[in-house]
Amino acid sequence: MSQHAASEAVMVWAGPRMHLVQYPVRRGELYNQVAVFESDHYTPDSDAWGTGAELEERFAGACRTVRDALPLIARDRRWPLFDRLPTDKWVHGRIALLGDAAHPMLQYLAQGACQALEDAVALGRALGRFSDPADAFAAYAGQRRERAARIQTGARRFGEICHLEGMGATLRNALFASRGPDDFDDVSWVWTPAPAAVTAP
Template structure:
């Protein structure tokens, strides 16, 4: 297959990180893109985001790594602490020669809105990308001429050669095509937010000054901390399993449960708890992997394809990998359906493996009693430059060599 001599018109549904990255990658492959977002304006909610070297590589290939690095922090270490004893379990050196030789690209932490803004600016600057807000897709129809999107609002339908569904965890297009129902609730909930670093006091100010990513692991709960936005903000995420969860109620994972679950933790974690944002709680969902990402000239991407729990910090990273793989497939295939198949074949197995292992890592992080003791003993034997157990996550599959 050789590079296509004609310009395709590709529609992208969803203006989050995955959708913007997909639009940018497709445009950089030489095609015209119309991205539709249901919100009235582009934006992201949430707080911090970890970008492992596979994500930094993807951002580099999308041409936005330097823009992201302008506000991001490159932490020196990734540290796991025991949330009950306050003792260090293990740490990885993210600036060592061993790290740099193996991964080439930096491990970054950033505010979600900063990453989104960098991708949005790149799309706005690209002449082949058109961005439309206030467009809620109600259905997609395929025929011999392409795909036709219909909208809830009083907009004319949008016709394109193909459609990328990047509309998130509760993707309407996925439900229309795959029909696998609601996402799976893990019974865990997160309280997260970023506050000015200067508000961190005591031991927490020392952790903030270190710029390390701190993961405090405890029984059925954990706390993650790291600086973002040039170190001006400190991101904190408290996660715990709710005993009050019921599928037909929203009255679970409350602040009272948060306080109760973290009551037995060490002083450093208890000091951090009052500073964790309580404005919103975030129930944590994922899905089981599926094989059918491609439906004719419609393909799933990001959370619409492979929503995962956050325990490997790979949700956004995998969406960025998707986008790069999609752009490369468009650069090699003359037919969009062929490009979608090539993209899905390259990404499906790896994304599924990370989905399932994210669940397993959450189980390891949340071990209790003897399980936690054995975990700590095992991880304590690992040196700061030993990356073998995580390297497969941080190293994306190589791009296939095109057949000429």
């Protein structure tokens, strides 16, 4: 890979229950870095977990490149990550959910906002086809549930793969090493909606 191509690449450094992702933004003017790790101190009734000290502790055994990057990561933002299993209950009468309210998902397929936009398009088209909003909402949910659920569970699965330990990590690394840099065949369906999803109303 050329130095120019490397500077534009998304780099993911994966380790046991943690990863660091790095990529340029704003036409290369800024470089984004995000450190993610599974906290050992999470409790639902406390916010005293996922701290800077825990980040340092978790990444202490990482390679030098990752350790050198940690001081450059801002500590003023902390985003706890949550998702849930897919649900069929998107609609109740004349109330409909979309986006994260309908299908909260982890970031591993970079699809949170994308799926909200797909929801909005499908909902808008359904509202154009039906005079009763309740019918439009039911049609919208029927069109979107399966795809959103597949992406939602796929994102969780990718996170689990990224954070594997031991033999699982060894197998993951061997699989990734055998792939070309442009090989996305196993997830290309995410960015290639079915024709029905893009056909004009």
